[in-house]
Amino acid sequence: MIKFSNVSVDYPYSEGLTDVNVEFKDKEFTLVLGPTGSGKSTLLRLIYMDIYPSSGRVDVQKWSSKKITARKIKKLRRNIGIVFQDFRLIENLSVFENVALPLIINGYSRKYIKRKVEAILDEIGLLDSIRQKAGTLSKGEEQRVAIARAVVKNPFVILADEPTGNLDPDSSITVFNLLRKINKLGTAVIMATHDYLLIKDAPNRKILMDNGKILKKQEIEKNA
Amino acid sequence: MRSFYILKQAIYNIWSARIPVIIAIITIGISLSVLVGISEIAYKVYSTVEDIRKEFEIDIFLKPETSSFQREIIERKLNNIHQIKSYKFISKEDAAQIFFEEFGENIFDILTDNPLPSSYKIKLYGEMTHVEIVDNVANRINKINGIDEIKYHNDLLTLMEKYFLIIMIIGGSIIFVLLLAMNIFIRNTIKLSVYSRRRQIFILQLLGSGKIFLKSPFIIEGLFEGLIGGLFAATILYFLHNIANETAIYLFNYNLKNVDYLWSISIAVGGIIGVFASSTSVNKFIRIFAKNDY
Ligand SMILES: Nc1ncnc2c1ncn2[C@@H]1O[C@H](COP(=O)(O)OP(=O)(O)OP(=O)(O)O)[C@@H](O)[C@H]1O
Ligand SMILES: [Mg+2]
Numbered sequence: 286m287i288k289f290s291n292v293s294v295d296y297p298y299s300e301g302l303t304d305v306n307v308e309f310k311d312k313e314f315t316l317v318l319g320p321t322g323s324g325k326s327t328l329l330r331l332i333y334m335d336i337y338p339s340s341g342r343v344d345v346q347k348w349s350s351k352k353i354t355a356r357k358i359k360k361l362r363r364n365i366g367i368v369f370q371d372f373r374l375i376e377n378l379s380v381f382e383n384v385a386l387p388l389i390i391n392g393y394s395r396k397y398i399k400r401k402v403e404a405i406l407d408e409i410g411l412l413d414s415i416r417q418k419a420g421t422l423s424k425g426e427e428q429r430v431a432i433a434r435a436v437v438k439n440p441f442v443i444l445a446d447e448p449t450g451n452l453d454p455d456s457s458i459t460v461f462n463l464l465r466k467i468n469k470l471g472t473a474v475i476m477a478t479h480d481y482l483l484i485k486d487a488p489n490r491k492i493l494m495d496n497g498k499i500l501k502k503q504e505i506e507k508n509a
Numbered sequence: 510m511r512s513f514y515i516l517k518q519a520i521y522n523i524w525s526a527r528i529p530v531i532i533a534i535i536t537i538g539i540s541l542s543v544l545v546g547i548s549e550i551a552y553k554v555y556s557t558v559e560d561i562r563k564e565f566e567i568d569i570f571l572k573p574e575t576s577s578f579q580r581e582i583i584e585r586k587l588n589n590i591h592q593i594k595s596y597k598f599i600s601k602e603d604a605a606q607i608f609f610e611e612f613g614e615n616i617f618d619i620l621t622d623n624p625l626p627s628s629y630k631i632k633l634y635g636e637m638t639h640v641e642i643v644d645n646v647a648n649r650i651n652k653i654n655g656i657d658e659i660k661y662h663n664d665l666l667t668l669m670e671k672y673f674l675i676i677m678i679i680g681g682s683i684i685f686v687l688l689l690a691m692n693i694f695i696r697n698t699i700k701l702s703v704y705s706r707r708r709q710i711f712i713l714q715l716l717g718s719g720k721i722f723l724k725s726p727f728i729i730e731g732l733f734e735g736l737i738g739g740l741f742a743a744t745i746l747y748f749l750h751n752i753a754n755e756t757a758i759y760l761f762n763y764n765l766k767n768v769d770y771l772w773s774i775s776i777a778v779g780g781i782i783g784v785f786a787s788s789t790s791v792n793k794f795i796r797i798f799a800k801n802d803y
Contacts, residue, residue, distance in 0.1 A: 333715070335715075355720075358717075362714075363716075363717035385510075386713070387716050390717060390719070390722055392511050394510065398510055
């Protein structure tokens with residue numbers, strides 16, 4: 286469970302978020318919508334504690350932005366999968382190593398890592414590319430590898446910031462469906478996007494942001 | 510798997526920055542050989558000085574008519590001078606014997622009477638062997654009745670005290686500057702490595718990587734540079750020492766002592782500097798470079 290209580294974020298020249306209150310339940314799939322600069326990335330960065338609220342608090346499972354330490358951020362991030370628009374794979378490492386990284390960091394055995402990574406790559410249809418360098422993949426493939434890296438550690442939530450932003454429509458659909466499939470297996474997903482076409486018929490919970498605020502339900506319907 | 514990955518990253522780092530790494534190793538090698546060489550010389554000077562101090566003696570010669578009762582008084586007075594560590598009585602007969610051993614000639618063959626006076630050989634405590642203290646002690650001894658003459662070689666002590674400090678200060682400064690230089694060169698390669706890996710470090714942080722995991726490859730890189738630099742320094746020293754030894758044999762027919770321990774000293778010092786320089790700088794470089802702005 287993730288809970289924002291009266292959260293504001295001040296950036297040097299602008300306001301990132303203004304007095305946001307919102308909850309994300311376990312196993313829930315939430316789409317965060319809104320135009321450029323509306324605060325979607327800011328919302329997600331608060332969850333993996335890349336930034337802190339200027340006022341208010343963010344609670345993520347047992348961790349609170351009020352009393353988090355570097356050591357605890359490390360623990361928190363081991364329980365969160367993060368997917369970015371620009372994939373953030375390490376290009377000179379193989380697909381296997383990229384997906385294995387979270388498990389290597391956590392100190393799992395080679396045997397466990399091999400089994401787990403192969404199973405996930407099989408699941409996303411990239412087992413054949415396991416030895417390839419990540420930099421040689423297509424964009425759609427890179428994003429699937431990034432998602433594999435996010436789920437490999439069995440996180441309770443996956444944060445996806447515009448995961449389809451750099452992808453063609455076909456790959457976008459594949460990636461979106463992959464995230465929904467992962468969600469069906471019990472992992473919460475919070476996905477920020479302004480790809481309205483992609484999600485327009487999705488039955489998932491939608492949150493609309495504008496100018497650093499979350500719009501009320503009625504406003505969403507009015508806008509839709 | 511963790512250690513395997515860390516090692517792999519370290520090797521990768523070293524290989525990608527091989528030119529600066531080689532430059533650093535050469536710099537470390539040369540600096541370390543000078544450093545260890547100077548330390549070696551400084552140590553030799555120091556131990557020579559200590560030896561001289563340890564062997565420093567004051568000879569006091571007694572007047573010929575000194576009785577054993579007077580000697581007892583003299584000894585009691587010597588006991589009261591607390592700078593004195595020990596003294597040894599040398600009778601006229603002992604003196605003749607020493608003379609015989611040194612010159613191979615028996616004075617009784619030449620003279621009927623033994624002309625050598627009886628004397629005391631006095632040793633001071635090592636830390637008391639300084640020009641002023643020695644003079645002071647000698648003055649006190651001189652006041653004792655029955656003493657004919659005092660002899661000691663203060664000139665060597667004076668010389669030593671004049672130059673010892675200067676030698677140590679110069680040596681120490683050179684060593685300090687060299688340590689600083691090695692530190693800077695190692696830090697520089699670590700800086701380059703962290704900079705070129707900044708994106709990767711940032712990603713690892715997002716994945717929940719701990720400090721040790723992030724830092725280890727760079728510390729291994731520093732250790733590697735230090736150890737190989739140390740090996741290089743040891744090789745330089747080995748050749749220098751051979752040359753010095755041959756010169757010494759040629760000029761003075763004197764064989765310098767074995768210096769195998771210089772190998773382990775160079776490598777150990779190199780390794781320590783490598784780990785020190787990298788581990789104290791890597792945090793800072795990670796903080797500076799691994800940000801969300803690539
Ligand atoms: N690091 C930063 N420094 C200063 N201002 C920032 C920073 N990051 C974001 N902002 C500002 O905060 C506001 C919200 O930005 P945010 O990136 O959260 O929006 P977004 O909804 O993710 O936009 P996009 O769709 O373009 O990704 C914007 O006005 C932006 O200019
Ligand atoms: Mg954004």
